Amino acid sequence: xxxxxxxxxxxxxxxxxxxxxxxxxxxxxxxxxxxxxxxxxxxxxxxxxxxxxxxxxxxxxxxxxxxxxxxxxxxxxxxxxxxxxxxxxxxxxxxxxxxxxxxxxxxxxxxxxxxxxxxxxxxxxxxxxxxxxxxxxxxxxxxxxxxxxxxxxxxxxxxxxxxxxxxxxxxxxxxxxxxxxxxxxxxxxxxxxxxxxxxxxxxxxxxxxxxxxxxxxxxxxxxxxxxxxxxxxxxxxxxxxxxxxxxxxxxxxxxxxxxxxxxxxxxxxxxxxxxxxxxxxxxxxxxxxxxxxxxxxxxxxxxxxxxxxxxxxxxxxxxxxxxxxxxxxxxxxxxxxxxxxxxxxxxxxxxxxxxxxxxxxxxxxxxxxxxxxxxxxxxxxxxxxxxxxxxxxxxxxxxxxxxxxxxxxxxxxxxxxxxxxxxxxxxxxxxxxxxxxxxxxxxxxxxxxxxxxxxxxxxxxxxxxxxxxxxxxxxxxxx
Ligand SMILES: [Zn+2]
Numbered sequence: 186x187x188x189x190x191x192x193x194x195x196x197x198x199x200x201x202x203x204x205x206x207x208x209x210x211x212x213x214x215x216x217x218x219x220x221x222x223x224x225x226x227x228x229x230x231x232x233x234x235x236x237x238x239x240x241x242x243x244x245x246x247x248x249x250x251x252x253x254x255x256x257x258x259x260x261x262x263x264x265x266x267x268x269x270x271x272x273x274x275x276x277x278x279x280x281x282x283x284x285x286x287x288x289x290x291x292x293x294x295x296x297x298x299x300x301x302x303x304x305x306x307x308x309x310x311x312x313x314x315x316x317x318x319x320x321x322x323x324x325x326x327x328x329x330x331x332x333x334x335x336x337x338x339x340x341x342x343x344x345x346x347x348x349x350x351x352x353x354x355x356x357x358x359x360x361x362x363x364x365x366x367x368x369x370x371x372x373x374x375x376x377x378x379x380x381x382x383x384x385x386x387x388x389x390x391x392x393x394x395x396x397x398x399x400x401x402x403x404x405x406x407x408x409x410x411x412x413x414x415x416x417x418x419x420x421x422x423x424x425x426x427x428x429x430x431x432x433x434x435x436x437x438x439x440x441x442x443x444x445x446x447x448x449x450x451x452x453x454x455x456x457x458x459x460x461x462x463x464x465x466x467x468x469x470x471x472x473x474x475x476x477x478x479x480x481x482x483x484x485x486x487x488x489x490x491x492x493x494x495x496x497x498x499x500x501x502x503x504x505x506x507x508x509x510x511x512x513x514x515x516x517x518x519x520x521x522x523x524x525x526x527x528x529x530x531x532x533x534x535x536x537x538x539x540x541x542x543x544x545x546x547x548x549x550x551x552x553x554x555x556x557x558x559x560x561x562x563x564x565x566x567x568x569x570x571x572x573x574x575x576x577x578x579x580x581x582x583x584x585x586x587x588x589x590x591x592x593x594x595x596x597x598x599x600x601x602x603x604x605x606x607x608x609x610x611x612x613x614x615x616x617x618x619x620x621x622x623x624x625x626x627x628x629x630x631x632x633x634x635x636x637x638x639x640x641x642x643x644x645x646x647x648x649x650x651x652x653x654x655x656x657x658x659x660x661x662x663x664x
Pocket of ligand 1 (some may be wrong): 289
């Protein structure tokens with residue numbers, strides 16, 4: 186199956202499922218092995234030598250064409266040293282950094298026909314790029330076979346177009362990046378309200394894949410973190426994607442470049458998605474002081490008009506494709522601390538005021554209830570956890586004589602009010618007096634300690650009495 190990128194009028198495509206980006210099939214087998222749905226895949230790419238047969242075309246003349254176009258003097262067989270090589274390298278790198286595909290350059294090419302041979306490591310790339318004079322200036326810029334083929338043919342009659350140097354050869358790069366979109370399994374989409382890379386007509390007002398193009402990449406191969414751990418992804422706490430250290434007043438986040446409309450700048454790389462109903466994304470964050478944390482999970486993708494090529498457009502809400510839920514797990518990765526699934530698809534989920542008293546690593550888990558791709562962002566913020574002041578039994582932010590009174594009136598009050606249980610052992614006894622005594626004069630505002638307790642003599646007398654009372658009781662129990 187062959188898909189062309191035209192700048193002239195094109196005919197309607199066949200109807201496709203309404204998922205905004207228009208997917209064909211993802212790769213199932215590459216030179217690097219089998220590909221599982223929604224999991225990352227490695228695709229080798231390379232450039233066919235001039236003279237290589239192309240299915241249905243004249244033999245490739247891409248290398249000599251580009252050498253002329255870029256006034257290249259090198260004739261080395263190592264194409265990576267060519268001045269024009271970076272157009273391709275930047276294009277494959279951009280797709281690679283945005284999601285589950287990893288493009289790797291294959292320097293070997295056994296010369297078999299372009300558009301008809303499967304990739305083999307060390308011999309032939311999965312995606313081979315060739316060139317042939319197609320229809321000259323205008324019309325077709327390039328075309329690409331869909332998976333599992335992925336070969337690309339560039340129209341070597343587009344000299345004035347591809348020689349445009351503006352924005353680092355953006356016209357040429359957008360052509361190549363669009364064709365790579367076909368190579369990974371995306372078809373054309375049209376939108377009256379947004380500008381997307383996978384539209385049938387070239388647009389150079391933006392650089393590379395736009396939001397829905399990236400969503401398409403995620404829908405077929407998952408987000409960039411699905412490539413972690415040799416393609417096992419971040420589906421378990423043990424393989425969580427680390428977001429770093431969370432400090433008081435600090436904020437951590439992931440997926441933050443997906444907010445807003447479909448426009449994506451070439452510098453933006455932070456996009457994550459739940460791929461389908463079986464995908465689970467774990468993130469870890471560490472805490473080294475008691476914190477009160479809040480997490481917000483917001484579905485992203487945008488609202489825009491879309492339709493298949495030549496078809497009727499409709500409003501599409503990419504924010505509401507999958508009902509996401511959010512959970513936080515303790516440092517063991519399995520003890521659930523809190524879980525929320527209060528909203529339906531399109532609604533944000535929040536956990537607020539979760540107190541994490543112990544230092545360590547914690548885990549946030551995102552999963553979806555539905556079998557469709559959903560972009561999102563996750564933001565985790567923290568404030569200092571208010572820790573009770575030791576010995577402040579009346580909770581007024583000051584450890585003073587009034588707290589002694591609370592202790593005195595509740596000591597031995599097992600099972601009743603434990604306001605004066607300073608050592609948190611379930612009773613109010615002498616040890617809690619010691620907590621009060623040690624904390625005497627301190628305040629939650631950090632101001633200087635109070636003067637030495639005035640009623641020292643009184644307190645010590647009371648202490649002595651109590652001690653005596655306890656002793657008597659102890660003795661009587663001993664008899
Ligand atoms: Zn196209």
